[in-house]
Amino acid sequence: MSKIFELPASARPADEVPLKYGVVLYPGFQALDVFGPLDALNSLSLAYPLQLYIIAETLDPVSTKPPDHLNPAGSDFAQFIIPTHTFDSVPPIDVLIVPGGVGNRAPANMDGLLAYIVKIYPNLRYLITVCTGSGLAARAGVLDGKRATTNKRAWARTVDLRPQVTWVAHARWVVDGNIWTSSGVSAGIDTIFAFIGEAYGEEVASMIADFLEYERHIDSTWDPYAEKYGL
């Protein structure tokens, strides 16, 4: 048995930290929204005994391919991920990750996913959204009265979904209670590292970031994209 990581003394013990993760997928999800956070957690799973459930409407493979009307170049460029559970079959989890992607735009039917968020949220330790995934959490009502952020290019479309949310335009990520919302796509990587720092220990987060050779943005208010997109 080869140990890839030695946990630092400051690391929180395995019986205190979240161990069971779920991520929801839907057709046209944004790949990096999912695999940025998940690959940090893949690496963390070499140090802590983690479990992952990949959750979707059915057990059919879920494609990153955007709907045809959002694929103007007619590309055939997609990845297919296999779910491990459906919304109805997934066991209890500690943390749910909700990605964004053009596939969640109207008229996509997100009813099953939204109902799952409504049902599971009261039992979660943490909810983490990436990019327009916060629009899905908002539509499920779990962000009402909370501060949250989202993708900056898709800002207007997303915040219009739910005015009951206190949307924060200038933020790489926002934490309110047990909900972590991130800005667009790659912001999910900074968000998951901030989350790992909070939940497992800052030295653990640094160790994993170094393993991935990832230079973190550690200031949650760093956000040049808000200005780039006129917010």
Add this chain to the structure above:
Amino acid sequence: MSKIFELPASARPADEVPLKYGVVLYPGFQALDVFGPLDALNSLSLAYPLQLYIIAETLDPVSTKPPDHLNPAGSDFAQFIIPTHTFDSVPPIDVLIVPGGVGNRAPANMDGLLAYIVKIYPNLRYLITVCTGSGLAARAGVLDGKRATTNKRAWARTVDLRPQVTWVAHARWVVDGNIWTSSGVSAGIDTIFAFIGEAYGEEVASMIADFLEYERHIDSTWDPYAEKYGL
């Protein structure tokens, strides 16, 4: 039809750029090695008519799960990707992406993948490796006499695979001829953006990076990880 991107005037026309991509997968590949570059290309595929082949030994789903002896915490934390082609069935491609991951370490049998690299390389416009993927290209012999880099934590193990390569220790990525090799994991994202800048136009690369809210490292010699890992 909704156009997500307007190509800038400086963008290279579709008949001059690489359009057909392949990525090779094997059990225990590193997810972000694949999905960092692929998600930049997913986004690029909204502007150019791109094709992607996901290539593996068989058409069975390929898991990110590390081999048991490299999973000391006993985690059950993995993602499963469906190949579209095998090494024997894949059509001609312009660009091959080779990811790293603990799954390529000895005693893993990588013969099929190495033979595919040997066979396909003479017909590629570009070969891009991420992380210890350069160790696979090196073992296939296509890096002999060329400059290349790799993961900094796995440096000694990787460069020992092939001394005929001129290994560059301090580099986020290295370009030699038509081969782009990147440092560990997240360095693949900077590398693909540098590649997109070169092959499609710098303004195209900036547009896609902004879409992903990704702050690029644009200096290929930026590499704090070489020092962190004592190189």
